[in-house]
Amino acid sequence: MGDSSMYLKNEKRVESDVLIIGSGLAGIRAAIEAKRYGVNVLLLDKSVIALNNSSAFSGGCFKVALPGLADAMGSYIRIYRSPEEHFRHMVEYGGFLNDQELAEILCIEGPARVLELQSFGVEHWNNFNLAVPYPHGKGYMVPLKEAAKKMGIKTRARSVVTDLIRQNNSIVGAVGFDVYTGDRLTFKAKSVILATGGGGEIYKRNDTPYTITGDGFAMAFRAGVKLKNMEITMFEPYVQAEPGLPMMDRHECEAEFYGILRNKEGEDFLPRYISLKGRPDERFDDAYGTWVPDIREIISRAMAVEVYEGRGDQGTVLFDLTKVPGEMWDADLASQYTRDVLLRNFDIKNKPVHVFPGCICFLGGVEIDPDCRTNVDGFFAAGEITGGVHGGRRLGGNALTDCIVFGARAGRSAARYALETAMPDNHYEEVKRKQALLAEVLDRSPDQESEAKGLKSRIKSLMFDHASMLRTSEGLEEALNSIIQIKNEHLPRISASNPRELKEAFEVINMVTTSEMVIRSALFRKESRGDHYRVDYPERDDKNWLKSITINQKDGNIALDTQPLSMTRLQPE
């Protein structure tokens, strides 16, 4: 048993004009923009500032239209010639599930925000040549962290936020604790920005840091914030599945463009799922007429089908690089670093490596308007926590562009809101109610069956088995029953004996809510669109499903509904 009097004794009360939860790319960019308006900004993170989030561990490429560079870069629309070309590709690619107003803003403002990165000291925003070897995201996260520091932005690491504080129709702060000291933390602010990222950790296989537990989705839901598109979760195909090697996505190093996916029979199975434009042994781009990040869901699904139909090797497939021409291995020296680190001494030149998909990001989340406002006053959101920008599937590189475009917009909106708003009155009654749960969890007697670590791994397995690349109504129902059982029987008994365990307990609570939102939305959408694939409804059904699935909280429960899409410009043919 823990002891709440031992850890939650001290309370730290902190006030700021703008409070930002999450210090990934969207959060840090929002902080910089808000600070430009002369307001007092506090940037929080439950781990460390800027370095332990999906942005820092991303591939490091921003997708934008830059005409000059498009020609220099050459093939396969990695860089667009115009924002219009980018917009059309994005919406068609997203299966028209995008909020087109938001998509258009991303395409038009993306180039300016990318170029602006240089003024923060970012040298490599376009990491195709792996100039920042690994983790690529440090190429911009480190300079942005320094820029924020120089501007006088206050930061607080190791601050776990457990709930938002709502007064009437406004969010006026947050409550949580310090994961090292165990102090209670109470934040009061004129406006709050949620930038906590996605929820890759709800899946057994993912390539996101362990911090990405869906906290923001669950906190927003509890505070009555509207969410949408939660059924859309995206899977990166080439995530290592080799015993003894880290579960991380293989990087598109020069040599790896020539790798071939094989099932246990040794068959190069991808051409059965994607039509070949060239010869199968050519560079991937030439063979398929597209690049991997733009067809990730097709490759991931193909791998899952191979395993499902019994052609998998130890539940995974093989990535064969043994036929790669020797000189290719030396074509880019930087990629040697990733091979050293991620492959250890695995002899990839002579032996295929096991790979299988893992969750890379969420495309659903908090509904925002073009100014990153939500349905609750004083509450803004940006980055992966939001839903609607990318629709049903996301182009590779658009996630980072999303973070800087909407991060800046959220920072501006929240700062302006703060400038027009008085500091909220005493909100400590609501704070006390929320903090009571922290003490309760610490004071509970341990129950072995309700241990956070065990529950986490149960959730991760059942979500990956039933609510990932291939979804059926039976599988989703089974997953839902298990999640409800965990929610009703185990969450009320979850306990912690120190602040670090308390953090894990709240992560489990948030993972359960996030998982339930994903499953219920996935069951509701009886069609396949983008990354949401229903084996029992394999076709896209524009007649019945050209709409968003929304989530509101009703008496603590998930209330699903549909709403028309904002198709301001493009319609499916």
Added chain:
Amino acid sequence: MGVKITIDQEKCTGDEFCIDACPVPCYRIDEKTKKAIYTEAEECLGCRNCEEICPAGAITVEITREER
């Protein structure tokens, strides 16, 4: 092994920053010595977050290479 981590036990203050900086996570605190221990070596991504964050400068990350 491609990544070698060394923790200087003299310098380590047990402030747990390595635990928070690690994306996997690979670190825990030894209950007896109250100093950091590196575990889960197989999962280490070699990102150097721990080395960069440690206020005491107690952690060294080396990326080793075996030519073949």
